[in-house]
Amino acid sequence: MNPSRPGHREPARRIVVTGATGTVGRLTAARLAAAGAHDVTLLTRDPAKAAASGLPGRLVGVDFASPATLRPALRGADALLLITNDPLSPEHDVNILDAAAASGTPHVVKLSAQAVTDPGADDVITRWQRENEERLRASGLPWTLLRPRSFMTHALAWRDGIVRHGIVRGVHGDSLNSCVDPADIADAAVQALTGPGHIGRTYALTGPRAISAREKTATLSQVLDRPLVFEEISLDQARREWRRRLPEVIVDALTLSAERQNRGAKSAVADGVRAATGHAPRSFRTWATDQAPAFAPVPA
Numbered sequence: 001m002n003p004s005r006p007g008h009r010e011p012a013r014r015i016v017v018t019g020a021t022g023t024v025g026r027l028t029a030a031r032l033a034a035a036g037a038h039d040v041t042l043l044t045r046d047p048a049k050a051a052a053s054g055l056p057g058r059l060v061g062v063d064f065a066s067p068a069t070l071r072p073a074l075r076g077a078d079a080l081l082l083i084t085n086d087p088l089s090p091e092h093d094v095n096i097l098d099a100a101a102a103s104g105t106p107h108v109v110k111l112s113a114q115a116v117t118d119p120g121a122d123d124v125i126t127r128w129q130r131e132n133e134e135r136l137r138a139s140g141l142p143w144t145l146l147r148p149r150s151f152m153t154h155a156l157a158w159r160d161g162i163v164r165h166g167i168v169r170g171v172h173g174d175s176l177n178s179c180v181d182p183a184d185i186a187d188a189a190v191q192a193l194t195g196p197g198h199i200g201r202t203y204a205l206t207g208p209r210a211i212s213a214r215e216k217t218a219t220l221s222q223v224l225d226r227p228l229v230f231e232e233i234s235l236d237q238a239r240r241e242w243r244r245r246l247p248e249v250i251v252d253a254l255t256l257s258a259e260r261q262n263r264g265a266k267s268a269v270a271d272g273v274r275a276a277t278g279h280a281p282r283s284f285r286t287w288a289t290d291q292a293p294a295f296a297p298v299p300a
Contacts, residue, residue, distance in 0.1 A: 013038050013078035013079055013193070013194060014041070014076055014077050014078045014079075015032060015038050015039070015040050015041070015077070015078065015079050015080075015081070015194070016041045016042075016043060016073065016074055016077045016079070016080045016081070016105075017029055017040065017041070017042050017057070017081045017083070018043045018080070018081065018082055018083050018084065018096060019081075019082075019083025019084060019111070020042035020043065020044060020050065020057070020083075021044055021049075021050055021053065021055060022083060022085060023151060023153055024083060024111055024148075024182050024185045024186055024189065025042075025083050026055060027182055027183055027185075027186035028081060028189045028190060028193075029057050030056055031186055031187070031190045032057070032190060032193070032194075033056035033057055035190075035194075038194065039058075040056075040057040040058065041057065041058045041059075041060055041073065042055060042057040042058065042060070043060055043062045043070075043073055044059055044060070044061065044062070045061065045062070045064070046061070047059035047060065047061045060073045064084070064089070064091075064092040064096065065089070065091060065092065065095065066095070067099055070096055070099035071102055073099075074096075074099050074102075074103040074105055075103045076103070077100075077103065077105050078105075078106055078107065079105070079106065079107040079108075079109065079193045079194070080096075080100055080105050080107070080108045080109065081109050081111070081189055082096060082097075082100075082109065082110045082111065082136075084132070087124050087125045087129075087250075087253075088124075088247070088249070090128060090131065090132075093132045093135055093136075094135065097135060097136060097139050100139075100141055101141060105141060106141075106142060107141075107142045107143070107144070107193075107198075107199060108139075108141050108142070108143050108144075109144045109189055109192045109193055110132065110133065110136050110143060110144070110145050111146050111148070111189070112129050112132065112145050112146060112147050113125075113129045113147055113148065114147045114148060114149045114204055114205070114206070114266075114270075115129065115257070115260075116129050116130045116133060117147070117204070118260065118265050120260055120263075120265060121256075121257075121260060121265070122256070123253035123256040123257060124249050124250070124252070124253050125250070125253045125257075126253075133145060142199045143199070144192045144198045144199060144200070144201055144202075144203070145201075145202040145203070146185060146189060146192070146203050146205060146276075147202060147203065147204050147205060148182075148185050148205040148206075149178050149179055149180050149204075149205065149206045149207070149266060150179040150180070150266065151179065151180065151181075151182050151185075152179050152180065152181045152182065152207070152284055152287040153181075153182050153287075153291075154179070155216055155220070155288075156291070156294060158170075158217075158220075159294060159295055162220065162224070162295055163295065163297050166227055166228050166229060167228070167229050167230075167231050168213065168216075168217040168220075168228060168229070168231065169230075169231045169232075169233050170230070170231075170232065170233065170238075171232070171233055171234070171235055171238045171262075172213075172232075172258055172262040173212060173213045173214040173230050173232045174213075174214055175212060175213075175258075175261045175264075176210035176211065176212050176261070176264065176267040177210060177211065177212075177261055177266045178206035178209065178210040178211075178267060178268060178269045178270075179207050179211065179284065180205050180206050180207045180273070180281060181207065181282040181284075181286070181287045183282060183287075184205060184207075184273045184277065184281050184282055185205055187273075187276070187277040188203055188205060188272070188273060188276035191276050191277055191278075192276065198276070203272035203273075203276045204270035204271075204272040205272045205273050205276070205281075206268070206269050206270045206272065206281065207269070207281050207282070207283065208269065208281045208282075208283050209283075210266070210267040210268075210269065211284050213230060214230045215284075216284055217229070217230040218230075219284055219285050219288055220288050220295070223285065223288045223289050223292055224288075224292060224295055235258060235259075238255075238258070239251055239255060242254055
């Protein structure tokens with residue numbers, strides 16, 4: 001048996017997770033808690049809010065802008081899952097890695113992005129992810145990099161249009177993205193955090209095949225058993241919508257990302273999910289079936 005595969009009993013470890021209230025962090029925390037074999041600490045700005053959301057594990061309040069709050073939280077950790085989500089606050093990765101180095105953390109598993117491998121990707125988000133990877137490699141800490149493609153859960157943003165109007169709106173409806181189920185990313189994170197053989201490795205995490213927004217809409221229509229229509233919008237329309245909730249520099253990054261996808265830059269499929277976890281990546285249809293209740297109308 002490969003000892004890095006599920007079923008092999010590794011010694012209990014103290015594992016620290018940042019970004020535990022986000023999609024991948026929450027799924028990883030739940031898997032670690034369900035296993036019951038490790039001491040899991042979740043770092044969050046607001047432990048009370050995180051606890052109220054049902055997040056499992058020991059919650060510790062920290063300020064990612066303050067190294068002094070991070071060092072005690074990382075002391076004695078065997079592994080750290082490093083997830084940050086604000087490209088406009090690069091000091092967060094700096095501070096966490098400084099604290100990890102000061103605490104002697106033996107292994108850092110970093111959630112990055114597959115876009116860092118694309119020479120044509122030069123937006124603020126991708127530059128931030130590249131710099132974070134470089135910073136980790138330069139830290140001297142043992143590392144593992146998880147580089148997912150776009151999350152299948154981004155389709156949850158379509159919920160309101162689906163429930164109210166039976167419409168999905170988006171740009172470049174036929175462009176392809178080898179998007180990945182975040183559950184597969186969490187499975188990879190758990191294996192990297194708890195098993196041997198992952199230090200110094202980089203995993204490109206994608207779904208089993210590339211899929212377009214138009215095909216996703218058709219799949220959701222079948223799974224939800226209701227007619228759905230994909231309505232293509234222009235990038236200018238999309239930018240106006242993004243500006244309602246995002247700063248201009250992020251709007252520009254999303255625009256460049258959409259244009260790269262339309263040129264085919266996100267269609268390649270990799271074997272990282274199987275290499276990290278031992279199982280095949282889940283399909284969008286499987287994800288949609290699992291998430292069907294999320295698209296149900298809220299009772300009046």
